[in-house]
Amino acid sequence: MVRILHFADLHLDRSFAGLSVAPSEAAKRREELRAALRRIVDLALELDVDALTVGGDLYEHERAGPDTGNFIAAEFARFAPKPVLLAPGNHDPYVPDSLYWRLEWPPNVHIFQTMSWEPVELSDTLTLWGAGHRGPAVRDNLLATLSVEAGRTNIALVHASDISAVPEGKPAHCPFTREDIERSGLDFALLGHYHELRLRPQEFPRYAYPGSAEPLDFSEAGDHYVLLLTANGQGISCEPRKINEVVYQASTVDITGMSTSDAIRKAICALAEDEAAARAIMRVTLTGQPESDLDLDLNALLQSTHDRFRYLDPIIDKTDTPFDLEQIQEESTTRGAFVRMLQQQKAAAPPADLPVLQNALHFGLRAFAGQEIRRR
């Protein structure tokens, strides 16, 4: 029996520029990624698996320096003499100035350095085949070039896109199809690239993505996993194990009828009564139609609520205008004329222009009401 612990897409040293965070927060997120690697090695030791495999995107090439390289090397050395097998991906390709190329790695770390398949025998009856990206945009179908002989258990390790499910706008790195896996004769493929857990086919999987070990932004909600693969000669089982410590959560708060910032502050704080939400990296979006007296100061709201959460992202205002437009446009006042004009423009405008006109209406009515104008 051979047991393998597999993870991918840790993205060490990620900038987290997508979060509107202070530098100190981004540094915390990066420290959380390092902590995940420590937990993964701890788990591999605790489970006493035969090998630890990495499906690429272990770090981000543009940002990762020798400090990170030394950290990775020290963590993997804890697993010695058992092997750590590493297939570089599009974010950590095997290129001359990469950490993989430049640093001295512990003898138990094996990096697949080429795009031709290299076999590593993990037991008398099991071979692991690996290949690594040699650049940030490899478009070759590597899995189509692999053909293994029956009579042994054959497992592939590679960073590649299952093109039956490329998310919109994401380029396909090393694209492959399910048919490529079937044709190759592989018993299983351990993959990296997609950031959510995917076992395919779901019930008796033949290839699997563990997903990112820690979620990296609000599009990666929920729990995240490593995979425990067990090959016993009869077949292969693949069991996801939760590994994340961080959770991203996006919530909406309906502020319809609220007329004070204090009421909104309380509504946001109430979210934190849920323990999971309090421990989450939160994004709150305000919706609904508040009263027109409300002075919505998003920055002040953030300041008075953020300490209830592990981290609270700047609050997003998606509320409807608190002004009664039907009534105002009947007025024979400048304000009435302003609303009539903008309503007419909105009716004739292409959809792309609507947000601008909506903002013009919102800020204009606030100005007429003598209220402060703030960004939203």
Ligand SMILES: [Mn+2]
């Ligand atoms: Mn990735």
